[in-house]
Amino acid sequence: MFKLDLKKVAIAFGLSLFAVTTLSAKEEVIKLKPLPLDKRAVDGAVEYTVQKGVYAGVYKVNPQTQKLSGKYGREATPNEIKAWDIDVRYDWQGLPEGKGTAVEGDELFEKHCAMCHGDMGTGGNGYPKLTGGDITTLKNQLVDPERGDEPPERSIGAYWPYASTLWWYVKTGMPFPHPMSLTDDEVYSIVAYLLQVEEIQIDGKDIEDEQVIDKKTLMKVVMPNVNGFYPDVNGPDGPQVMKKFLSNPANYGTPTERCMKNCPTGKVVHIKASLDDGITPPPTQVKDLPKVKEEKAGGNSKFAKLYESKCKACHGNKAIAPVPGDKEAWAPRIKQGQETLYEHALKGFQGMPPKGGHANLDDATIKGIVDYMVEQSK
């Protein structure tokens, strides 16, 4: 796009000067002067300071607060830190002891994960696809689906640089409707299973179904795409590496000049495949009074409210669990009889944990919610 470079008029000077000299009728460009590195913060942005009680030239601050401050709070106890400090860093710092196997992980995945992430983590229902990618697809650019372009597949094995992240996230963020409910051993098993599906090797060998994956074994895992990310921030000068990277706009396709006249332009591309239809509620600029919504019978009952707050995370999404009102999905279930439905709700069934994970609700309340859901679905 810069083939006109020779005819381009570039004038370099300070930010405040905008005079443009025309040497020909071609491009007229104002070059901006980049802020020097020593005036930039770690992100390449302006580093603002307090000068004469004014921060960044706009906010007055109490200059006393720059020096004086109270000491509040109390020292955390070692046990409190232990309770909360359960992250696992990329160098495995924080990984607890434990063990699991891929075959146990398979079972756990079926029970807790497959309803969203699909069989073997291959995706579905709009939830993230975890497996089945290929590192060679990462160079793919899906510019035009009509000419058969394929997207890059950012699955765990193809994209994620560290297996530590997988352990940490499964432990603290999953299963989605009730995280922090898996034991460390269960997390080891699910991680072993996903790594096995992704054909990640340990010591140059595939992960066997019954192979015990413990802390020592897991820490040997090197992900195929470990070198697929830049800049390298893991060294002692990581923040400085980032500062340099972010202070150079060429690294992210950002120009430092304003073309003012006869600039390169292009064709007008209109919307071909509009996504507007899926917007909820539909956009409008109308100013009128809202229409009064008709309340569905029972919509305000105690059980309806409990359904909303406790059960809807799963039973509001037909990909995970039957949704009240979905007569087709409920018909065969209602046929099994209310007692069976009560039992499933109380004791758990397939992906559903006992009482939907709400152990604090008494049996009568759970039954009341089941009644409500059935009533909505007849």
Added chain:
Amino acid sequence: MNGGNKTLSKEIDKKEVASRRGFLKNVAASAVAAGTVAPMAAFAGDDPAIINEPEWGTKLGEPVDKNLYGLPSPYEHNVLRRVHKLLSSGDMYASVAMCPVQDLEGIITPNGLFFNRCHGGVAIVDPNKYRLMIHGLVEKPLVLTLDELKKYPSESVIHFIECPANGSTEWRAPQFNTLQFLKGMMSQAEWTGVRLKHILKDVGIKPEAKWVLAEGSDNSHMGRTIPLEKILDDAMVVWAQNGEALRPEQGYPVRLLVPGWEGNLNVKWLSRLEIGDKPWHAKEETSKYTMLMPSGKAIRFFWPMEVNSVITRPCPDKDWKGYKKGDVIEIEGLAWSGHGVVKGVDISFDGGKNWVEASLKGLVLPKAWTRFSYMFKWDGKPLLLSSRAYDEVGNVQPTIDQEVGKMGVENIYHRNAIVTWEVKANGEVNNVQIRS
């Protein structure tokens, strides 16, 4: 009135009151008979909205104790955050509700319209049980309650927060014809809280410390790595937005504020800051929030939101159908940069071939939305209307060709290319892209 006339005046008052009562009775009687007071005669050219007394002028309004927490006029019920299934991870819990940028005025977003992105639903945190822990490479690990946190000296600052995925549906081609879904993953508020550097004085950071893990206490326990330099520079823990407690959608009772940086780094429901010597590489730093380049390699961390702008009037939602040839129209928009202050905005009417300078208006603050304005006499002809901002570090908003030329179309995040509106002769406005 002096003493001598008091009695007289009282009598006159009584008489007047009596006669007024009689008059009112008569009016009431005739109103009952006729159904209403006869309206003034209206002539051609008269606006009935003026000639006829409006209904709200003829009855009591709502009592002052009706909405003790106020609500917008019911007529504004269409000014809402909006959602789209394709922008969610399967459901409305790991999802985003977009801010109606087209309906905003000035630079502050009302709290109820602030965009809402979360990874495991909006946590409702009990402020009495709220704790912030600061630990790791420190001399004294610290626990603060909300009350203790608020004892530190506070500051109030105006900053935007923008999700780096804002505009991510536009990498390949234009797909939305509403500003809300083009740029609605951002909002701006006045935030109140304490600079973290004040608190960290107290814990004694060890010399080898370089990075900080910020973690939320919500369902996703979302953690992100932030360099210590930023934490000691302008990062804050904030508990208020626009004068009231943070909304649950914004992390009530406390969120991290890293001015100018990816929305995701402004961790909500903040519970833990761990100081360390290496970055963590959390989930939102590996599978998500990394930028996959055409080379197949990905940019791992990308913190600031780059210089950006969009014209908000007109836009597809606020078109020019109410204007005609010869009208002088204000073109208005928002510009912002996570790198500093917006220095200026240029406007093009011909799809980016030629540009003129717009004016900035109102408050011009660092790392904040800034309004720009240009007065334009429309000749009624179609236009290709674009804005292009530049900032204090010398960065200029790229054309689509410039941005895609470097970044490709698969990196999802940090799209800040120039937005172009097609204005048709009939005043209709559409989202288009200019591409070579």
